[in-house]
Amino acid sequence: MSRLRLVLPSLADKERVMDYREEFIRNNERMDGCATLREANTFEEWYQVFQDTLKEETVRPGFVPATTYLAVDGDEKLIGMIDIRHRLNEYLLNYGGHIGYSVRKSERRQGYATEMLGLALEKCVELGIKEVLVTCNKENVASAKTILSNGGRLEDERSEEEVCIQRYWIHLGEIK
Template identity: 65%
Template sequence: MSRLRLVLPSPKFKDDLMDYKREFIENRDSMDGSAGLRDSKTFEEWYKAFLDNLKEETVRDGLVPATTYLAISDDGKIVGMIDIRHRLNDYLLRVGGHIGYSTRKCERKKGYATEMLGLALKECIKLGIKEVLITCDKNNIASAKTIINNGGKMENEIYEGDRITQRYWIDLG
């Protein structure tokens, strides 16, 4: 039984999302899968971009259509965010992948990331994505385990300077 549900952002989550953002900034943490929440000055600015990026017709320049979800726990708390890119461009094929995600520091090591990714893969099927590319930094062992626990098979590693990106594929077909 799932402890989480994936929910589309809406204005009712404004305060919780801004708290989520604050926590990541205070912890100097990477905020993957949040559709640019870290860099948005206001919730309204971020929410408008989120809505624009849902569709091919309105996606912002340089981006691909994507759906961002909040991972909400049984007690109603945002424990993470996960972003599904509907297709890949050259950059995403190389190092970004179809899915990005993050979990609050205080909610890590509870299996939430694995559960979030499993739920997101079900959404990928609905979007018609049969093969999902997910990447992570080689040093992010927890993320690699999350991907592997959801059926990820490593294809290769991409070296860029001192960063090594691992590329995993999950077959949903």
């Protein structure tokens, strides 16, 4: 049984989403899987981007349709965020992948990322995505372990602005 649930953000999530954002900014960390949350000036601005990205006809230039989920625990605490891109553009194929995710620093090292990725793969099945590309920085050993734990197979490594990106494929027909 899962400790987490993936839920779609709503306007009622303003406080917990902005608190999540502040924790990342305070710790000077990247915010993967958050659909431009770091760059948004307000919750409402971020929420509009989230809404626009849900559909092909409203997705903004340079983006692909995607669904961003909040990963919440039984107490409704926001543990992490995960973004599922419905298709890949050239950049995502080379560096970003289908799924991006983050777990707040105060909740790491408890297996939440592995659980979140597993739940996201179930959503990928619902979207009809049969092969999922997940990438990580080669130095992010924890993320590589998360991907491997969910059936990822390393295809290759590619450089992006002096950073080595590992590209893993997860074939959903092979998930146990």
